[in-house]
Amino acid sequence: xxxxxxxxLRVGEATLPYPxxxxxxxxxxxxKPVHDPELCIACAACAIACPPNAISITTDLDQGYQSWHxxxxxxxxxxxxxxxxxxxAISLSPNFELAVMNKDDLREQADYQLAACxxxxxxxxxxxxxxxxxxxxxxxxxxxxxxxxxxxxxSVCPECKRKNDIPKLASLYQNNSVSQEAV
Amino acid sequence: xxxxxxxxxxxxxxxxxxxxxxIQQDPNAGQLKGALLKDIARSVYVYRVxxxxxxxxxIEIFASITPLFDVERFGIKVVSSPRHADVLVYTGAMTRxxxxxxLRAYHAAPExxxxxxxxxxxxxxxxxxxxxCVWGGADxxxxxxxxxxxCPPTPGATIYGFAMALGLLGQKMKAVxxxxxxxxxxxxxxxxxxxxxRVGIEREARRMAGYLHGKTIADSFxxxxxxxxxxxxxxxxxxxxxxxEKQDDPRLTExxxxxxxxxxxxxx
Numbered sequence: 001x002x003x004x005x006x007x008x009l010r011v012g013e014a015t016l017p018y019p020x021x022x023x024x025x026x027x028x029x030x031x032k033p034v035h036d037p038e039l040c041i042a043c044a045a046c047a048i049a050c051p052p053n054a055i056s057i058t059t060d061l062d063q064g065y066q067s068w069h070x071x072x073x074x075x076x077x078x079x080x081x082x083x084x085x086x087x088x089a090i091s092l093s094p095n096f097e098l099a100v101m102n103k104d105d106l107r108e109q110a111d112y113q114l115a116a117c118x119x120x121x122x123x124x125x126x127x128x129x130x131x132x133x134x135x136x137x138x139x140x141x142x143x144x145x146x147x148x149x150x151x152x153x154x155s156v157c158p159e160c161k162r163k164n165d166i167p168k169l170a171s172l173y174q175n176n177s178v179s180q181e182a183v
Numbered sequence: 184x185x186x187x188x189x190x191x192x193x194x195x196x197x198x199x200x201x202x203x204x205x206i207q208q209d210p211n212a213g214q215l216k217g218a219l220l221k222d223i224a225r226s227v228y229v230y231r232v233x234x235x236x237x238x239x240x241x242i243e244i245f246a247s248i249t250p251l252f253d254v255e256r257f258g259i260k261v262v263s264s265p266r267h268a269d270v271l272v273y274t275g276a277m278t279r280x281x282x283x284x285x286l287r288a289y290h291a292a293p294e295x296x297x298x299x300x301x302x303x304x305x306x307x308x309x310x311x312x313x314x315x316c317v318w319g320g321a322d323x324x325x326x327x328x329x330x331x332x333x334c335p336p337t338p339g340a341t342i343y344g345f346a347m348a349l350g351l352l353g354q355k356m357k358a359v360x361x362x363x364x365x366x367x368x369x370x371x372x373x374x375x376x377x378x379x380x381r382v383g384i385e386r387e388a389r390r391m392a393g394y395l396h397g398k399t400i401a402d403s404f405x406x407x408x409x410x411x412x413x414x415x416x417x418x419x420x421x422x423x424x425x426x427x428e429k430q431d432d433p434r435l436t437e438x439x440x441x442x443x444x445x446x447x448x449x450x451x
Contacts, residue, residue: 015253019346023339037361041369052303052310072356073306073320076334083394087369088402099331099344100356103306103322106332110361132369139371140378 025094030077032095035070035108039089042066042112042126046081046090055081064116064123070108072098087132117157119164124157208326215295216328219269220350226258227349230268232288234321235311236275239335240302244272247338259345265291270348273321276304276311282324289325297348300327301341303334310334373405375412380449381405384442391438400435404442416450 016023025031033055047057047068054074058067081090100106114123115130133154138147156164209215231244247254248261262268265288273285289298300321303309308319321327331344346352373381384404389397407426411419423443427436 014250015256016251018252018339019342019352037363038367039369052312071307073330073332074303074309074312075332076303076310079395083398088372089369096333096337096340097343097355098333098336098340099329099347100354101329101347103327103330105354105356105358106306106330108359110359110363112363128363128367128369132371135368135371136378139374 023096025096029094029096030079030092032072032093032098033070033075033077033079033081033090034093034095035068035110036089037068037110039087040068040110040112041087041089041128041132042068042110043086043129045084045086049080049084051078051080052076059114061114061123064114066112066114066126068110068112072106072108073103115155117160118155119160120157122157122159124159125154130154209294212295212326216297219295219297226260227269227345228260228262228267229270229272229345230262230265230288230292231272231274232265232285234273234275234281234285234305235278235317236302236304240274240305243333243335243338243341244274244301247341249338252338252342254342254345257342257346257349257351259349265289266293268292268296270297270299270345271325272299272301273305273325273327274301276308276314276317277319277321277323279316279318282318285321285324297329298325298327299344299348300330301344302336303332306330306332373409375409376405377449380446383445383449387441387445388438391441392434400438401442404439408446419446 042057044057047053047055050056052074054071054076056069056071058069059065060067077092079092082092085091098106112126112128115125115127116123134147134151137150142150153161231241233241244261246252248259259270265271269292271288271292275281277285289296298321300306304311305321308314308317311317312319318324320330322330329344329348331340333340336344343352347354385398385401388401388404391397392400403426404423407422408419411422420443423439427439430436
């Protein structure tokens with residue numbers, strides 16, 4: 001008996017003091033995904049990567065908004081979103097105290113403006129994404145004129161680009177056939 | 184509480200999906216629950232209903248009754264019959280086959296009772312939310328008072344959730360809605376470095392250490408480079424050496440050596 005008491009005293013108290021003291025989490029613990037809406041460019045890479053569709057994107061083409069949604073209640077804390085995020089806007093925090101009374105408190109939303117096509121006026125891509133691409137282009141050493149050209153190209157939606165290309169392609173084809181006839 | 188036609192669940196509300204199994208709560212349920220929490224002079228008995236989970240949540244519930252986390256010091260005790268239970272914990276996605284047993288457990292527990300949706304699946308169906316046999320979270324069948332998300336929730340999250348269900352701790356999460364402001368722009372990562380160098384280092388780190396760890400390793404490398412490169416390249420190499428000695432990890436050293444080679448090549 002004395003031996004047992006000695007052993008107990010030697011081992012001490014094993015129980016963690018949580019919730020009376022904060023719990024120490026190990027490095028690399030994956031808790032609640034924290035989204036920095038300022039850094040986010042609404043590119044939807046995380047929504048595509050998310051296995052349980054906890055992150056989703058909805059597009060409102062009438063109002064010109066793209067909304068980023070996170071429903072923590074469905075998150076499995078796999079950090080795939082952190083892996084794929086090009087700007088580092090989302091990362092998994094050590095926060096594990098996520099219990100709620102009201103399910104809607106588990107939801108997060110961020111709305112981003114869409115850019116309208118300069119020709120047809122249809123919304124086609126988030127403004128922040130386009131600006132981020134141009135900033136990257138500038139950083140990679142492109143000249144001011146090239147960035148200006150890129151800005152013009154990026155202000156046109158893919159559909160209009162295709163339509164613009166048709167006359168060019170047609171003239172190219174005509175020139176080709178003419179030159180072939182000449183040969 | 185068996186319905187008129189002998190089925191479990193009470194009323195069928197036309198136009199509301201799954202409502203044949205919906206439960207009509209006592210109008211005084213909130214008051215009764217408050218009284219239960221206030222006047223309870225004994226331990227809280229918890230019954231665990233697995234509606235079709237992967238057993239991860241069960242393992243974490245049992246981890247939280249071990250001496251390390253020890254929820255029994257708050258009087259929370261896991262019992263083996265819903266008839267003894269004050270708290271019902273629903274784990275796993277609500278599957279079609281388990282909806283009736285889940286209801287039977289609910290009706291077997293004496294009023295007033297507290298329902299907890301446990302884990303990502305219990306809260307919303309989790310990763311199984313769009314499976315053919317999954318109806319969603321526990322709240323599709325029973326009225327839920329507390330949601331404990333997590334996949335699975337750690338014992339810490341379990342203790343926090345139970346403490347919240349018993350009214351001992353407050354809620355910390357709240358809904359967030361951000362609307363883009365005019366002129367809001369995303370900052371580039373490491374704008375002081377040439378983008379080719381950043382991309383090269385990130386690619387190599389991810390190739391060697393996998394995506395998630397590769398990113399953290401590349402970030403720590405680039406942090407050292409950006410904070411010290413104004414003091415000369417020798418200073419960068421020195422700081423990297425100090426960092427590696429502090430970390431004392433041969434795998435990290437190998438990856439950093441490779442990243443340093445890329446950095447040296449780019450510098451020339």
